[in-house]
Amino acid sequence: MSSTPPPGWYRDPSYPLVERWWDGSAWTDHRRQPETPQEPLVGPRPAGRGPGRAKVIALTAAGAVLVAAVVTGVVVLARDAGGSGSGAEAKTTAGSSVTTTPSASASATWPSASASEPSADDPSVVEDELNGITMPLPDGWVRAENVAEDDVVMTTPGTYDCPGDPGLCRHGQVLSRTATASDASPKALARGDIADAMDTAFDRDGLGSRPFGGVTSHREVKAGTVAVGGRAGYFVRWRVTTAKGPGGYVQSLAFPSSVGSEAPVIVRFAFDAGADGPPLTDMDKITKGIRPIGDPATGGGVGSSIGASR
Template sequence: MSMSTPPGWYPDPNQPSVERWWDGAAWTEHRRTPEYAQVAPAQQGFGPPQDTPQGPTSVMPVASRGGGRAKVVALGVAGAVLVAGIVTGAVALAEDDGDPRAGTPAPSATAGSSPTPTESEKESASPSADPDPDTLVDDLNGITLPVPDGWEKDDDSFGGGATIQTPDIVDCPGDSGLCREGTVTSNTVTGTDETDPKALALGDIKDAADAAYDKDKLDNKPYGGITGHEKVKEGQVAVAGRSGYFVRWRVHTAKGDGGYVQSLAFASSVGSESMVMVRFSVGAGKDAPPVSVMDEITDGIRSVDDSATGGGVGDDVGPTP
């Protein structure tokens, strides 16, 4: 069965001296120098062929994140067992005298033809624990996000950006469905040449509010729709050593308590330094996380190539009314 290569950094077929991001279906315009490969190396054996820019379609897929290494090892072990089985069958056919009437069963495999996995191999083939559950790595945008206490990484958000979220799912107050009290997602800014963080944040905040509290992807209204909003604050802020800009709204909904949304824009410090948009949504109910978690996460965003990089740029610039 023909399957596409999983997303990741691979050698650029048109410029082998740099790496280019393959999104699972096509090459993007994100590029970086090989020095960043030490931070997030491409998955061995799954790179796109150098002479086919459109990318391969004949390799087995793996999860985009969360246990990726363990699954690659598991595929390798499974492949070895399959090969051993094929060899055993070939030996059995070769030793058959060719008489269709014989009816003699094929000889059993010898002790060495299909070795029993060692304990270390069994451990390697088993899903491994997350080595760093407190940090979410967004390789595409070159950043890491802290996972607050009581939150979790979303390992099923393939194609929807790098996401952290509150683990509890509750019934939505509006249309039928399930809702969370908090989500934070980072994405590359697309569809515009704008590079001013302030302009991007101001232009994105309504879309962020609609996505969180108006209509979902099925055109339902989990909160009965948005009835109004007010700006809580906005301003320049340091993000991973870069000057960014954020806008925060308090959103009111027809049903339920509504919540808070925030759009945070800044430039990535790696690769082609594309603009990044991080969207926050936190409920306003008594069981929701405190709104201060938005500041906690913003302060903890780092560049993947410099874990010590934090504030410094724009820290002395206070929020504007």
Template sequence: MSNATPPGWYPDTAAPGNERWWDGTAWTAHTRSCVTVIQPSAPGRGGGGSGATAARTLALVATGMALVVVAVAGVMLLDRGDGAEPAATRTDQSAPSPADTGDGAPGDDGPSPDPTAGGEDPGVLVDQLNGITLPIPDGWERVEHPTDEMLTMRTVDSEAYYCPGTSSAMCYHGTVTIRTAGGADPATPEAIARKDVVAAADRAYEEDIIGRPIHGGIMSHRQIAAGPVSVAGRTGYQVRWRVVTGKGPGGYVQSLVFPSAVGSESPVVVRYAFDAGSGGVPLALMDTLTQGIRPLGDSETGGGVGSSVAP
């Protein structure tokens, strides 16, 4: 057995450009693309090869082949004979070759992954349906899977807190959502805004989405702003309330409604909810965000818009 060719990957004469696994006794069904520049001579397909072949092989691969032999021997000792493919083989076959990925020469990992792949700026909330974008302020983040299925951004999770009056519901100092007005909504932006601000207040300071009471409920409210507003070159309408709650400092809610930038120009509803008090979000950020709304594709939305918007 001292003259037998050791187990390893060798050129597959039946498939140029590939290697086949030699288990020390016979060829196996496991193959892979060639990934090394210098390959040892392959043993004859009918047997284990000659002593001269083994010597040439060991001289070419040196330390690298010794490491492969040790690794494969360990795998073979652990193999329980259940027909499973050796771990080393599974890894080689599952990993894409340079030819598959187009990343260049073997050993070249290619460029680092782009966190903004897909064209979406991490500092911008993109509403593809309505053709608009909103800047995401510092200390805020988009919600990937909102429970109410509305496009949402809010203050970061690390600043979330238990809503006053409950020990189970989580609240956030600032939340902004976007939806498209439906058939049940009134016809004009002003009428939609005046109706929606009631729902905005209830959702932020009366009950959460599953009906749990929060903030001790709304005790009173007063309108502090209402009127037409220009949004992304279109005329809309906004209504803003100051809400007083049974527990905690309460907050501010606003409903902004304007025509969509695409399609049938259905009304878009942007809903704001900002906590009041020392831990809340500056009220001026509502106006800053409204002014930052842009049509999708506007050159001003590129380049990390959100990074320049501070709460």
């Protein structure tokens, strides 16, 4: 039975000159320049093949690393001697040229992963073109894939068995949608949405199942005004207790869009509580990082801090 590599930085299969973050199940959009040379990791041995092929691949990879090291040494010596080597090509003693361009097969191997995850300064964002906004994609989050709701824009990677009715759950998700009550204030919209956000995430899903055994109680932990992309908005956050599992947190954020008719936008957050859930600070990071599409510098303004006022 084959196994997938653990989360980490690996050579990008589509562009081996950079490293790309593998979250353990899929490639993300986080990329960086390699910090140190990485040794390729030989993948699982196909069924019916003996161990000899794995040894050949390993020796071939080691030989490639050795050749690259020799070529690099030639280039450095040539520069020290006043040569005109460009760094991409070096002359050997026989007069032939040796290039350091990675071979096509390099993209098919897994380099060893580094311990560090994508930095908080990574510019990756997700777009909600309908409402004209972008949101930052924090470390530990991925763009929405294989989710039932069309409005979900990002989730935590992977799934787990729900503690209540049979099914698969995620530790966190964020969705954005246009509010139906276009004449209501952001405060009224957020307070009118929070109960439905709780029920949808933790009480009963669209199929009528109760993945957490139902909601037993909730309490408000935070609420107040906040600037979203330079516009005055309002948010409400609840702590939810469920019959099974650790429960979680939901937040409803409402603000006027800066495009078109400036219809109000609702952004919902649903995070599992406990050690496996994403940090609550991600709610604040995403909220503060929302920008109008094409205007990444917009920020601050009235209510720019996320406060505890009501």
